Each structure stands twice: as structure tokens, then as C-alpha cells.
Amino acid sequence: DTAVSQTPKYLVTQMGNDKSIKCEQNLGHDTMYWYKQDSKKFLKIMFSYNNKELIINETVPNRFSPKSPDKAHLNLHINSLELGDSAVYFCASSQEGRGGGTQYFGPGTRLLVL
Amino acid sequence: QQQVKQSPQSLIVQKGGISIINCAYENTAFDYFPWYQQFPGKGPALLIAIRPDVSEKKEGRFTISFNKSAKQFSLHIMDSQPGDSATYFCAASFDTSGSRLTFGEGTQLTVNP
Numbered sequence: 001d002t003a004v005s006q007t008p009k010y011l012v013t014q015m016g017n018d019k020s021i022k023c024e025q026n027l028g029h030d031t032m033y034w035y036k037q038d039s040k041k042f043l044k045i046m047f048s049y050n051n052k053e054l055i056i057n058e059t060v061p062n063r064f065s066p067k068s069p070d071k072a073h074l075n076l077h078i079n080s081l082e083l084g085d086s087a088v089y090f091c092a093s094s095q096e097g098r099g100g101g102t103q104y105f106g107p108g109t110r111l112l113v114l
Numbered sequence: 115q116q117q118v119k120q121s122p123q124s125l126i127v128q129k130g131g132i133s134i135i136n137c138a139y140e141n142t143a144f145d146y147f148p149w150y151q152q153f154p155g156k157g158p159a160l161l162i163a164i165r166p167d168v169s170e171k172k173e174g175r176f177t178i179s180f181n182k183s184a185k186q187f188s189l190h191i192m193d194s195q196p197g198d199s200a201t202y203f204c205a206a207s208f209d210t211s212g213s214r215l216t217f218g219e220g221t222q223l224t225v226n227p
Contacts, residue, residue, distance in 0.1 A: 004157070033214075041157070041201055043217040056214055063123030090157050102148065103215060 003027050004106035006091050012112045021076045021109045023091030030095060031055075033075035033103065034066060037088040049074055076104055081113045115197065117141050118206050120218025127225050133191040135221045137204035144206040147179065149189050149217070152201045161202070162189070175193045 004025045011017055025032060033056070034046040048056035049068040063079040074091060088110050092103040115218040120137045127133045139147075148163035164171045164187065170206040171178045191198055204218040 022196065032177075036208065041152075041220045041222075043220075045214040045216075048214065054198075058214075102160055102163065105150075107155075107157050 004091055004093055004104050006086070006089075006106040006109050008109060009107065010110050010112075012114065014114055015081055015083060017081050018077070018079045019111070020078070021089055021091075021111075023074045023106060024025055024075070025072055025091075025093040027095070027104060029093035029104070030071055031093060032068065032071075033092040033094075034074065034076050034101060035090040035092060037090060037108070039087070043090070047074075047076075061081075077095075078111075084114050086111055086113045117216045118204060118218045120204050120221060122221060123219065124222040125224070127194045129194065129196060129225055130193050131225075133194045133198070133223055133225070134188060134224050135202055135204070135223070136186065136188045137206075137218050138184075138186045139206045140185065140207070141216075144208065144216075146205065146207045146213070147178070147180065147187050148205050148207075149176075150203045150205060150217075152220075154200075156205060162192065190224075194223075194226045194227050198224055199225050204219075 007022045031050045033048045035043050037043050046060050047066040052068045065077045067073045088108045090108050091106040092101045117140045149161045150158035152158040152159040162173050162176050164180050166182050169180050175192045180187045202221045205215040207213040207215045
């Protein structure tokens, strides 16, 4: 069973469209994250939710809106897509307690904005 | 603000050789230092991690060396294999749930047969 899953795996869309990426974890973790990996492979945190509550909200355009319907799910909605949004988006999760820095990543969603 | 600097950007090693990747951090409050391994088309996966109360941690062919006074840590891969070819990221965080990982820029390792 996949621990952290993301859908879709690939997303090709036109500028100006709105799209969503879904993430689910079956590890029973209480914290979930969204990271963006750019073309140079640099990984940057975007958001983090703990028990459905937003705890990290980096300097990200407000076109990006995370939503956590429950502890096991964290979705990312992007409005008015721009060329610069093209990247790989990774969802991750971690568990409360020592070692909370251990994050488990999903396979990524490759977004290409044309 | 880049709080974790990683070098080299790319590394080519012969099979059986030692691969060494270095990282330096700025925030002395960091207390958890993981290394992640990422294969093409996959998400990063935790490889090995260290906390600042020890100077070295070894797991199989992978060793982290940690120098708290210099604010540096490094990954050593002994007897490097072609299957180790991947991108390696060092990171730093606070050892609590929900803590953000601050990643280094990544090192593309190629191990030639």
C-alpha cells in the first residue's frame, strides 16, 4: 500500500486555468505538507497542516489555497495558473513526537502550465 | 534566505569509491539533520538522520559526520554503487512535528560502473 499518494501524477494545463492536486496518507500521521520543487530541483516548503489546522504558510501567492478535510488528506488548489507555477509539487506527512522531522513524501505531481 | 548550503552541486564517482557531500547551516537552533535521497521521477525518501548530540551516525554504507562548532555536516557513502546514483539533499529542522524542513540545494551523484 502506498503511504503517501498524490493525484494526478501529471497535469498539463493552460495559463489562467484553475486546478487541484489531491494528497492522501495512510500512515496515521497528524501533520501534512506541500513542497514545491523547481526545475533546478530546489525543494521549498509551501504549507503545513497539523490536525487540519494550518501551521506553516510560506510566502506563496494567494492563488494557492490548501484545504485539509481531515487528517489524512491535504489538497492544493491553484487559481489562475501562471507559467512560473510549472514545477513538481510534493505532498509529505509526519508524526507527532520526537523524530517529527522525519517526513514521508509522495511521488509528486508534475505540473506544466502552457 | 538560504539557511542550508550544500556542495558540490554534482559529483561523479567510480564504483567502489567514496562519495562525500557537505552541508553547512546557519541557524544554531536546528536540532535535526536528515539526508534525503531522490531518484528520478520519485519523491525524496529519508536516508539517514542525525541529532546534534552525536558526532557521527552510521547505517550500512552511509555515514553522517556532524561538527556542531563548525555548523557543518556531511554524508559519506562508502563503496559507492551505480544504484546509489540519485540526487541527495541535506536538510535541517527543529525536532518537532510540523517543523519545516529547510533543504540544501541538492547534489546530483553519478556512480560509474
